[in-house]
Structure formats: structure tokens, C-alpha cells
Amino acid sequence: MDDLRQLYQETILDHGRRPRNFGAMDDATHQADGYNPLCGDKVHLYLKVNDGVVEELKFEGQGCAISTSSASLMTEALKGRSVQEARDLFARVHAMLTGKQLDDMAGKLGKLAVFEGVKQYPLRVKCATLAWHTLENALAGGCGVAKTE
Amino acid sequence: MAGQKTEEAEVAVSRLDSQSLADLRADFPVLDQQVNGHPLAYLDNAATTHKPRQVIEAVANYYERDNSNVHRGVHELSQRATVAFEAAREKVRAFINAANKNEIVFTRGTTEAINLVANAWGGANLGEGDEILITELEHHSNIVPWQMLAQRSGAVVKVAPINDAGELELEALADLLSPRTRMVALNYVSNTLGSINPVAEVVRLAHDAGALVLVDAAQATPHLAVDVQELDCDFLAFSGHKVYGPTGIGALFGRAELLEAMPPWQGGGDMIEQVSFSGSTYAHPPARFEAGTPNVAGVVGLGAAIDYLESAGIERVATHEHELLDYAEGRLREIPGLSIVGTAAEKTGAHSFVVEGVHPHDIGTVLDSYGVAIRAGHHCTQPLMERLGLVATARASFALYSNRDDVDRLIDALLKLTELFGDG
Numbered sequence: 001m002d003d004l005r006q007l008y009q010e011t012i013l014d015h016g017r018r019p020r021n022f023g024a025m026d027d028a029t030h031q032a033d034g035y036n037p038l039c040g041d042k043v044h045l046y047l048k049v050n051d052g053v054v055e056e057l058k059f060e061g062q063g064c065a066i067s068t069s070s071a072s073l074m075t076e077a078l079k080g081r082s083v084q085e086a087r088d089l090f091a092r093v094h095a096m097l098t099g100k101q102l103d104d105m106a107g108k109l110g111k112l113a114v115f116e117g118v119k120q121y122p123l124r125v126k127c128a129t130l131a132w133h134t135l136e137n138a139l140a141g142g143c144g145v146a147k148t149e
Numbered sequence: 150m151a152g153q154k155t156e157e158a159e160v161a162v163s164r165l166d167s168q169s170l171a172d173l174r175a176d177f178p179v180l181d182q183q184v185n186g187h188p189l190a191y192l193d194n195a196a197t198t199h200k201p202r203q204v205i206e207a208v209a210n211y212y213e214r215d216n217s218n219v220h221r222g223v224h225e226l227s228q229r230a231t232v233a234f235e236a237a238r239e240k241v242r243a244f245i246n247a248a249n250k251n252e253i254v255f256t257r258g259t260t261e262a263i264n265l266v267a268n269a270w271g272g273a274n275l276g277e278g279d280e281i282l283i284t285e286l287e288h289h290s291n292i293v294p295w296q297m298l299a300q301r302s303g304a305v306v307k308v309a310p311i312n313d314a315g316e317l318e319l320e321a322l323a324d325l326l327s328p329r330t331r332m333v334a335l336n337y338v339s340n341t342l343g344s345i346n347p348v349a350e351v352v353r354l355a356h357d358a359g360a361l362v363l364v365d366a367a368q369a370t371p372h373l374a375v376d377v378q379e380l381d382c383d384f385l386a387f388s389g390h391k392v393y394g395p396t397g398i399g400a401l402f403g404r405a406e407l408l409e410a411m412p413p414w415q416g417g418g419d420m421i422e423q424v425s426f427s428g429s430t431y432a433h434p435p436a437r438f439e440a441g442t443p444n445v446a447g448v449v450g451l452g453a454a455i456d457y458l459e460s461a462g463i464e465r466v467a468t469h470e471h472e473l474l475d476y477a478e479g480r481l482r483e484i485p486g487l488s489i490v491g492t493a494a495e496k497t498g499a500h501s502f503v504v505e506g507v508h509p510h511d512i513g514t515v516l517d518s519y520g521v522a523i524r525a526g527h528h529c530t531q532p533l534m535e536r537l538g539l540v541a542t543a544r545a546s547f548a549l550y551s552n553r554d555d556v557d558r559l560i561d562a563l564l565k566l567t568e569l570f571g572d573g
Contacts, residue, residue: 001565003185004518008511008569017506039510040527040540062540064508065570124514 006117007124008065011073016065021075025058030141034061034134036126041067045134054078054086059131066115066124071131073111083139090132097125165462165469165549173461174550176201187520190558195340195368195499195546196524197390200454204394207453208446219445220419220436234445237452238435241400244455245366245385246376252408254401254435255443259367260290262386262401263334265438266363267294269414270384270407271332277303280329282360284309284317285536286339286346289529291365295334304331311536315342315491319350326358333362337369341528341544342491343474343499345373352381361407367391367399371548372470372497374463377402389447393548394454398447401438408434415440458549466549470497473547477556484563485571490542499546501528504563507570509541515569516543519562521555 025031025046034043041063048056057075061068078086093112095102099119118128165173174180179199182189191199211233217226219234235250242250256262275281281295281304292306299306307330309322317335326333333355338345352362363384369375370387377385384407389398403411413420413431417440422430431437458466477500481487486505504512513525524544527534534540545559 001569004515004565004569007514013570016508016511038526040531040534041510042540064510066511068508121514124510127510 003120007121009114009117011111011114012065012069015069015072019059019068019072021058021072022060023058024060025056028058030138032134032138034130034137036063036067036130038126039064041127041130043067043071043131043134045071045131045138047135047138049083049139052083054081054083063130064124064127066118066127067130070115070128073114074131074135077110077112078135086135086139090136093132094129097128165465169465170469170550170552173201174552176203176457177550178202178205180550184520184522185518187558190521190555192545192547192551192555192559193522193524194371194548194551195391195528195544197396198371198393198548199550200393200395200450201457203457204450204453208395208450211446211449216446218442230445233449233452234443237448237455240452240455244375244459245370245387245400245402246378247402248378249405251433251435252402252405254403254408254438255448256386256399256401257397257444258388258390258399259365259386260294262384262399263290263363263365264294265401265414266384266386266403267298269411269438270361271295271298271302271304272414273410273412275302275304275331278329279304279331280307280327281305282307282309282322282325282330282333282355284322284335284346285311285533286315286317286336286342286344287334287530287533288336288340288365288367289531291334291336291363292532295332305329308532309335311344311533314493315339315344315537316493316495317344317346317351319347319354322351323354326354326360328359330355330358330360333360334365335362336365336367337375338366338372338497339491339530339533340368340499341530341533341542342493342501343368343496343546344491344493345369345495345497348382349380356381368498371458372467374467383407389451389454392451392454393457395444395447395450398444398451400451403434405434408438411437413437413440417441419443461549467497469549470547470551473551473553473556474498474500476553477545477547477559480556480560481563483560485567487563490537490539499544501542501544503539503542504566504570507566509543511570512543512563512566515566516559516562519558519565521559521562523559 028046029049030047043061046058059071177199215229217230219231241253310318355362361383364382366387371392385402390396420440490501509525526541
């Protein structure tokens, strides 16, 4: 049970059950779909970007506790950040999930550090990165579907 | 299944006592291991079954003693390899009770067998406006080859519905049959729900309408005695790795006159009669459909797997698995918030389920941490998931070596899951 609690931390379970910023956005400036064909997890991400700043984020979709909480915590973490900061944060999250060390990691991840346990479960890393890949697509202005495969 | 036998006689032949079960389990080396600090409880048998020592040794012996190419060399090893290869064809024939061993074509598995029929038979026989009828229960491998064929030929794919229990709606299927229906393709047992389809009845309806029937028996051959003559089907496909044999080998049964009339689908060695630059003539079935050096070791392994299953006794295995399925159903109902998906009156091999508030992938990860292996996802049946209004399910599936301890371990792990996810 201890190993499992490392993966399913209380914050992950909480955001999995009660995702924040969940729902549609009428006046999004950017949006994208994300899809994991292996498990069928889906996310639709809405962004309102103004002057290079991500002012609002919302998402819809269906997925496991890891992918839902990852999307939820991502929307919380990025509100009010610049597009460049958002991309930098993804690089750090990605490094954490794949067990890589970046300079200057500590202190920058905030609540997102709860996903560190996922790196012990290689099959679940894609659950945690789905929302972030979708973010990347939305920011790139693409209307294609971000896929984990 | 019981036929004319009295109930007592049936019980006498069909029990798998605890000692026999323990002996069977001991034949499977892979079961004897720890996973994440727990003894393995393997309940993902619908994905693939494990291999008994007898199969592993048959493959090893083939490579150690007889390895050679088949149907051509004049030397001793080639002779032995050819004899072993053709002896396995006879075993497959007897296993599904085909009338003639030339009606058995070796393929990579069920998927390749269906693609073979869709290409060779479909390409020659289907045109604009012809209809292929499948069901909502199908695996992607019995959907996509027909869609690809429809795209090439202008034929139309129609889909027979199921009810909420996961049972095929026979009347609706009958209504969908038309003079344009050329092929009805359905599974014998649903890989996702375990529902057993009334195949003989479907064959009767289809034949009355002038259509052929292809049966995807991938999930039936491990759990039921399959008899192509009794079913009266036209084609039937199954995979070796789901009946305790190696991966990468399977078989297609096709009625002799249908195979004889079909053009080849892959060209190469072994499938020809005579080749010249001005043209070639083709061998008779089954060679016509077995271009290139075949998976000889796989065929030998499949033969050994059939021997193994037959010596365990398919009726005995079926009864054991049925009892275990009932036991698992009762125990699964003890878990708060759990619903079994697929409650057909006739089921075998598997229970799909969902747990309120927990995604199947999280179920899979939690169970794995207790050494319990199940499958979570759409099970390559996305249209069925859509029909059921689900994204995914968790699925526990059984084999001849599965026992009550495996089920109890599943239940204990599910109780831990509800403890972990339950509050809130």
C-alpha cells in the first residue's frame, strides 16, 4: 500500500475525483484535443491567451486519476503565466516524469511534484503527459489531435 | 454441451479435482514467480495464455533436432520438419473437427486469417452494394478488414445490435440479412464480455439468406469444444497463443470448395504449381494460401498445445472454467461500487467490470501492485465500448490453470483499491 500511496498521493486522488477548471470555455483563443490511443483517454483543452499570458485554462475529457489530475493541476499551475513559462514548466515536468535532472529543478514544480511517483510506472507516464502534450499543440495553434503515440 | 448424457455421467467426466488442477498449474513455469512482492495471479488469459512446459519443449526440441525448411528438401531433417508440420495440420483439423486437413490454412493468427478471407474471398466475390454483416460485439480484427474491403469494393458493412446484457439480438440480425448480404462475420465468444454467441443459429439464418459465415473463434477454442461441421460455418479462425500455444501462429478453416475457388492473396514460394516469366499457376489449398517459409516452430508448438489441451480434457476444462466464472461473479458482487459489464446468460472465460469513481487503468495499476494481472482498456472493441456508454473496462479472464485463489487475490486487491480510492 505504501508504494501505491507514493503514486496515488492525496492531491492526485483529490484532483482525480474533483478536477478543477473542468468544463467548456466559450471565448477560448486556443484549443486542442489530446488522445491516448492505447487507453482511450481523451482531453480537450481551452486556453485564453492575451499578450503572451495564459489568462485562463479549462479542460474537458475522460481519463484515469493520473491523467485527470495532471490536467487539473496543470490548469491551476499555468494560470497567469507567460507562454514561455508554460513551455519551461512542461520541460521540467517531462524531466521529472522520465527521471532526468534539469539544472535548477527544485522549487519550480510546486504542487506538480506530486507526480514524481509516476516515473516508477513507465506505462503510466503517458497518462501524466497527455494534458501537457495537448497544451503544446494548443499553443502551437494547431487544431490537430495531440497523441501520446 | 451436455447432449444426451445423463447429468451424473457428465459430472463424473467433467470434474477437475484439486490435485489435477495443481498438476496442471505445475506444467506452467511462468506461474511460479513473484510480481511486485506477491505471487503472480494471472487473470489476463483472454489477451494471451501461458505455455505449458510440453509446448516450450516441443518448440525447443524442434530447433534442437529437426529445424529445417518444409516441403522441399530431400534430406532427413527437411523430411522430419515436413512430417511434424503436416502432423500438426491434422491435429488442428481434428481439434475443430474439419472434414479434411486441406481445409486448414496456417496463418499468423486470427487477425491474419480474417484478412486472408477479406482479401482473397472478398476481392473476388464482392462488388458495389454487396453487404457484410458484423455485430456490435466484434474485436477490431473482425471490423477493420471488412471496412477496408468495403472501401475497395464498394460493399457496405452493416452491424447487428446487442441487448444491454451483451447478447446478440438474433431477430434484429435476421432483419438485417438481405439478398445483398454476402458475408456474416461474428465472434463465437466476445473477448470483452465473454458472451457466447448462438453461432449455429446465425449460420442457419445466414445460409437461408444466401450468405456465408466467418466465425472468429479466438476466444472460443480455449474454452469450448469447437466443431466446424456441427456449426456448419464456412470459415473459422483462431489463434495459437490463446490456446496455450506460441504467438505468431494460428489457423483458418475454410470449406474445401470455397478455398479451391479463391485466388491467392500473397505470392511467393510454396504457393505455386509452376512459375514462368509469362505467368504462373497456383497450388491447391492449403498451400495456395501459405506463401513463403512458414512458422514451422510455431506450427509444431500449436500441435503440442492442442495435444496438451486435449489431454487435460476440453470438457473438464470448460466445466472448471465455468465454475470459476460463477465463483468470481459472486465474489465480485461483494465489492462496493463494482458492476459487472456483460451479463449474458451464456458466458465463458471472462468478466468485465467497472468500479464507480475509479478508472479501469487505475484498477489495473493497483491490482498489479498486488501481483494480480488483469486487462484494462477498450480491449480492441471501441465500438462496443461506445454502445455500452463506457470508455474502458477492467477484465479478469480465466484459463484452465486459474483457481479460486487467483479469484480471492483479485477480490482482496479490489478491496484495497476501494480503500485507497474510497474516501471522498
